[in-house]
Amino acid sequence: MNKDTVTKKLMFYFPKCECDKPIIYHLVKDHHLIVNIFRAKVTPEEEGYLVLDVTGTEAAIQGGIDFVKTFNVTVNYSGKGVIRDEERCSHCGYCVPYCPPRALKIEDSVTRKIAYNESECIECLACIRICPYGACTSAF
Numbered sequence: 550m551n552k553d554t555v556t557k558k559l560m561f562y563f564p565k566c567e568c569d570k571p572i573i574y575h576l577v578k579d580h581h582l583i584v585n586i587f588r589a590k591v592t593p594e595e596e597g598y599l600v601l602d603v604t605g606t607e608a609a610i611q612g613g614i615d616f617v618k619t620f621n622v623t624v625n626y627s628g629k630g631v632i633r634d635e636e637r638c639s640h641c642g643y644c645v646p647y648c649p650p651r652a653l654k655i656e657d658s659v660t661r662k663i664a665y666n667e668s669e670c671i672e673c674l675a676c677i678r679i680c681p682y683g684a685c686t687s688a689f
């Protein structure tokens with residue numbers, strides 16, 4: 550991997566008719582990107598989405614995105630798959646041991662406030678399932 554390599558988190562929304570196209574295959578083979586899929590819902594009957602990291606040069610990533618868009622796929626660059634609602638979070642800490650990459654962790658040992666580092670989230674969805682206050686939600 551050269552020094553110009555970067556990793557970007559993207560979401561692809563697939564319209565109904567494009568779900569069967571080998572898009573990921575072409576991102577890897579033709580655009581030389583490393584693809585790490587976190588989450589996917591792709592069925593022939595309905596719209597689908599992929600949440601993924603792509604690694605490559607800026608130019609290769611842009612080329613891959615341009616390619617994907619030719620299939621009428623919408624690309625979301627925000628990287629916000631899992632959102633924590635600060636208003637709803639009671640900082641109970643229940644989610645902390647369930648978060649594999651420690652994206653949710655105790656920020657301060659005195660206040661016991663829970664911090665969320667979105668860039669470390671691997672979208673396992675555990676916090677969404679177990680948060681008693683519904684503070685964690687998914688954009689998808």
Ligand code: SF4
Pocket residue numbers: 633637638639640641642643644645653663676679680681682683684685
């Ligand atoms: S389980 Fe929910 S309310 Fe408790 S700290 Fe985690 S996100 Fe906040």
Ligand code: SF4
Pocket residue numbers: 631647648649650651652653669670671672673674675676677685
């Ligand atoms: S989705 Fe998984 S990795 Fe992301 S914050 Fe929730 S528990 Fe942690």
